[in-house]
Amino acid sequence: MANITLGGNPIETTGSLPSVGSKSPDFKLTATDLSTKSMSDFEGNRLVLNIFPSVDTGTCAQSVRTFNEKASELPETKVLCISKDLPFALARFCGAEGLDNVESLSDFKTGSFGDDYGLTFKTGPLTPLLSRCIVVVDKDGTVLHTEQVAEIADEPNYEAALEVLK
Template sequence: MAQTKLGDNTVNTSGNLPPVGATAPDFSLAATDLKDVSLKEYAGKNVILNIFPSIDTRVCAMSVREFNKRATGVKNTVVLSVSKDLPFAHKRFCAAEGIENVVMLSDFRNKSFSNNYGTEMTDGGMAGLHARAIVVIDPSGKVKHTELVPVIGQEPNYDAAIEALG
């Protein structure tokens, strides 16, 4: 289990992010059309997992906007933004914001992502939602970079995520 902070309170997660150098665990997440999507579908690409509690919070929305901007300039890369929001909320947000360069995925249906990436908060006011984290995966499926953001209300280190791609 890892820890982050929600305000001044320490919050535990359900596990740990996969270690750098490990094969990234597969998952099944719901896309905005409610179809299941797995990591295998992005084999051969760089993948940035932008993991967050809810699209309806300021910092979460900012992270999706920022990765939407940055994703356009990185070849062979896809950004998968993952939360437990319903796909309808993801679709509404993207339509309202003009988000086109990020794939929004929901972990509302099963626990494969929560279990394999260890990001579910197990206590605190947002228990059951994902902590804010980044995982960068190379085209061979190996983890290149991880970040469990130390405070939920902070943005991730975008530069470190992009630099990890080489």
């Protein structure tokens, strides 16, 4: 389990992120059109999994905007923005912001993504949302980079995540 903070207060997650070099766990997440997406839907692409508690917070919204901007520069790369927000909220946000270089997916139905990736909040006021993490996966499904953001209110290290794809 990861030990992170929210406003300096300790919070635990249900596990640990997949290790670099391991296979990324498969997933079933809900897209904004309510279809189900899994790893196989993104076959042949490198993936940046931008995972966060809720798009309705400033830091989470900024991470979606930043990855949307940087995603257009990366060939054969898809950025998946993943939270437990309802698909309608994710679609509303991206539509209002004009963000079309990211794909929003929700873990609201089962929470299995958060459990399989070890990043669901186990304690604290945001339980059972997803903690702020980045997981970068190559075309073969191998994890290239992970980051569990230590303070939930902080942004991830975008450059470190994108550097492994250059």
